Amino acid sequence: MSDRDSQMTLLSVEGLGITFGGLKAVNDVSFQVKPGEIVSVIGPNGAGKTTLFNMISGIYQAGSGRVVLNGEDVTGMEPHLLARRGMSRTFQNLQIFQSMSVLDNAVTGYHLQEQGSILADLLGLPGSRRRAEAARDGAMALLGRVGLERAAEREAGNLSYGSLKRLEIARALALNPKILLLDEPAAGCNAVETAEIDHLIAEVAASGVAILLVEHDMKMVMRISNHIVVLDHGEKIAEGDPATVSKDPAVIAAYLGAEHADR
Numbered sequence: 001m002s003d004r005d006s007q008m009t010l011l012s013v014e015g016l017g018i019t020f021g022g023l024k025a026v027n028d029v030s031f032q033v034k035p036g037e038i039v040s041v042i043g044p045n046g047a048g049k050t051t052l053f054n055m056i057s058g059i060y061q062a063g064s065g066r067v068v069l070n071g072e073d074v075t076g077m078e079p080h081l082l083a084r085r086g087m088s089r090t091f092q093n094l095q096i097f098q099s100m101s102v103l104d105n106a107v108t109g110y111h112l113q114e115q116g117s118i119l120a121d122l123l124g125l126p127g128s129r130r131r132a133e134a135a136r137d138g139a140m141a142l143l144g145r146v147g148l149e150r151a152a153e154r155e156a157g158n159l160s161y162g163s164l165k166r167l168e169i170a171r172a173l174a175l176n177p178k179i180l181l182l183d184e185p186a187a188g189c190n191a192v193e194t195a196e197i198d199h200l201i202a203e204v205a206a207s208g209v210a211i212l213l214v215e216h217d218m219k220m221v222m223r224i225s226n227h228i229v230v231l232d233h234g235e236k237i238a239e240g241d242p243a244t245v246s247k248d249p250a251v252i253a254a255y256l257g258a259e260h261a262d263r
């Protein structure tokens with residue numbers, strides 16, 4: 001039994017599958033994520049990575065299989081209920097409010113947690129002021145954690161792309177997740193911005209939060225992942241540590257095949 005096998009499991013994906021109009025976009029995919037671990041899902045374009053993410057995070061209803069979080073079957077559970085159980089995510093397309101301040105964007109992360117409190121806050125009900133102050137303090141601390149403290153009062157739309165990506169991670173952290181799903185956190189970033197995101201992801205994982213990552217930047221994936229799951233045409237074709245996966249003939253063939261198909 002390897003070290004990884006002996007650790008407790010936080011997220012267990014069990015035989016997950018979905019079909020779109022006859023196409024098996026994801027077929028019988030299983031893997032596990034442990035606390036504090038960085039697990040990446042990779043594969044050529046159209047392999048099913050985003051679809052898999054969408055099933056795990058309750059955006060798509062799985063056609064088959066189960067998602068188990070902390071021992072509880074959470075298959076198909078709505079995102080806000082998953083958030084309460086410790087799963088939060090970011091999206092490939094940024095979900096930032098461009099005309100709001102950086103700080104207010106981070107504060108919205110706190111409201112995703114408790115839907116009722118937004119109404120209470122709008123009505124000025126007792127406790128809402130205290131809650132708003134706590135959210136502001138928490139949001140400031142998160143901005144410090146992602147290196148955006150000094151940009152707190154700036155309009156989010158004026159931030160560089162890499163900073164926006166970090167702001168989105170800060171907002172997801174407001175939910176105090178046990179596992180954070182990141183959909184292409186380095187997409188569109190330059191080398192310096194990618195290195196900053198690398199560092200942030202490693203820091204979050206070191207604090208005990210598990211990270212599940214979909215990312216095209218292979219250098220980044222190989223650098224930061226503890227474990228890699230490889231998909232091709234909706235199927236898991238390999239999994240293991242970066243060194244093992246990068247040498248796997250099936251993985252090499254899938255990527256070479258994709259390159260030839262693009263020509």
Ligand SMILES: Nc1ncnc2c1ncn2[C@@H]1O[C@H](COP(=O)(O)OP(=O)(O)OP(=O)(O)O)[C@@H](O)[C@H]1O
Pocket residue numbers: 020023025043044045046047048049050051052
């Ligand atoms: N909502 C949908 N309806 C129909 N087909 C879909 C839908 N979403 C994805 N697909 C198809 O499912 C397959 C997997 O797509 P998916 O976007 O999950 O791949 P991916 O690995 O994330 O690709 P990329 O790396 O390009 O983002 C593709 O063939 C895609 O066309």
